[in-house]
Amino acid sequence: MKVGISMLETPQKVAVGRAHSKLILIGEHSVVYGQPAIAFPFKQIEVKVTVKTIGGNTIQIESPFYQGPIEQIPEKMEGIGDCVIQTLKVLEKRSSGLHIRIASSIPIGRGLGSSAAIAIALVRGLFAFFNQSLKDSQLMALVERAEKFAHGTPSGIDMMAASSANPIWFQKQQEVEMVKIGAPFHLVVADSGRIGDTYSAVKSIRDKYERKPKQIEESITLLGKLTEDVRLGLAVGDYQKVGDKLNQAHQQLSLLGVSDLGLDGLVEAARTAGAVGAKLTGGGRGGCILALVENETIGKKVADALVQAGATQTWQYTIAKC
Numbered sequence: 001m002k003v004g005i006s007m008l009e010t011p012q013k014v015a016v017g018r019a020h021s022k023l024i025l026i027g028e029h030s031v032v033y034g035q036p037a038i039a040f041p042f043k044q045i046e047v048k049v050t051v052k053t054i055g056g057n058t059i060q061i062e063s064p065f066y067q068g069p070i071e072q073i074p075e076k077m078e079g080i081g082d083c084v085i086q087t088l089k090v091l092e093k094r095s096s097g098l099h100i101r102i103a104s105s106i107p108i109g110r111g112l113g114s115s116a117a118i119a120i121a122l123v124r125g126l127f128a129f130f131n132q133s134l135k136d137s138q139l140m141a142l143v144e145r146a147e148k149f150a151h152g153t154p155s156g157i158d159m160m161a162a163s164s165a166n167p168i169w170f171q172k173q174q175e176v177e178m179v180k181i182g183a184p185f186h187l188v189v190a191d192s193g194r195i196g197d198t199y200s201a202v203k204s205i206r207d208k209y210e211r212k213p214k215q216i217e218e219s220i221t222l223l224g225k226l227t228e229d230v231r232l233g234l235a236v237g238d239y240q241k242v243g244d245k246l247n248q249a250h251q252q253l254s255l256l257g258v259s260d261l262g263l264d265g266l267v268e269a270a271r272t273a274g275a276v277g278a279k280l281t282g283g284g285r286g287g288c289i290l291a292l293v294e295n296e297t298i299g300k301k302v303a304d305a306l307v308q309a310g311a312t313q314t315w316q317y318t319i320a321k322c
Helices: 075-091 114-129 136-151 157-162 198-211 213-236 239-255 261-272 296-308
Strands: 014-026 037-053 059-062 067-069 098-104 168-170 185-191 277-281 288-293 313-319
Touching (some): 014 114, 014 157, 014 213, 014 239, 014 277, 037 114, 037 313, 059 075, 098 114, 114 136, 114 157, 157 168, 185 296, 198 213, 213 239, 239 261, 239 277, 239 288, 261 277, 261 296
Parallel strands (some): 059 098
Antiparallel strands (some): 014 037, 037 098, 037 168, 185 313
16 A cells, blocks of 8 residues: 555644733733832733744744745734743753744734733743643743833733733732632623824823922822722622722822823723723723623623723623632
């Protein structure tokens, strides 16, 4: 019997790495100034990285934004390329003969942690491919390096939340803590359809701080206090308390110049449709908002209202009791 070539070929080795998105419930921007923030793993949308062997002397990258050798990766994806190379150095493996496919359902530039999730999935996928166990310290070091390409000086909250299975309490230079959830909390997340301008938002706060330091310090301190209040509300399952504090947080972020008319319109639409509280999430000036609702039925009504108000897509998400 004549044996076909395909039967003689060695099967390709394949490994997969995954990471989910993240949501900052409260504390974005003020976290940069040392205040606490609360973030959740947002498991509805994720990144999947597939690593397999191929012939040749290079690494081929396949993604929605670029397909080709890693040596020619565009500048906007430089952090991804560096993450691959640095991970291979840690693994002490040669940087050739690999095909890396990146598939993500996380919209880019919306404050949902896409860059951190991609880096996490890449590192996990490469370690799995070479059958190596991955320590948390190794993962965080490699992802932090990649995040610096994307954000300059990241706070670290994105990579911590995108790698965690549970809600986290994050404060710079302190140990990350788990957040107790006393009852299920239902959220609706809405994408404005606009890429957020985190750089301008951060600069806006910094400029205001130079002109009116006392006023900005008061807002930053208040955001920290609101975050502490939300933690207490989450622990006892108090929807009304959490919703009220989220509304107050959005007001402060608006005063700081982080929000814009589009986000304010979505927040107002969510509240009018029955949300207990609503605010922007992430960097602001585009990106996403989140709304707290009492149940999934109200969540559907709020989601419909947000689409009518201009949101390009919505997700419902329940934070489980833990």
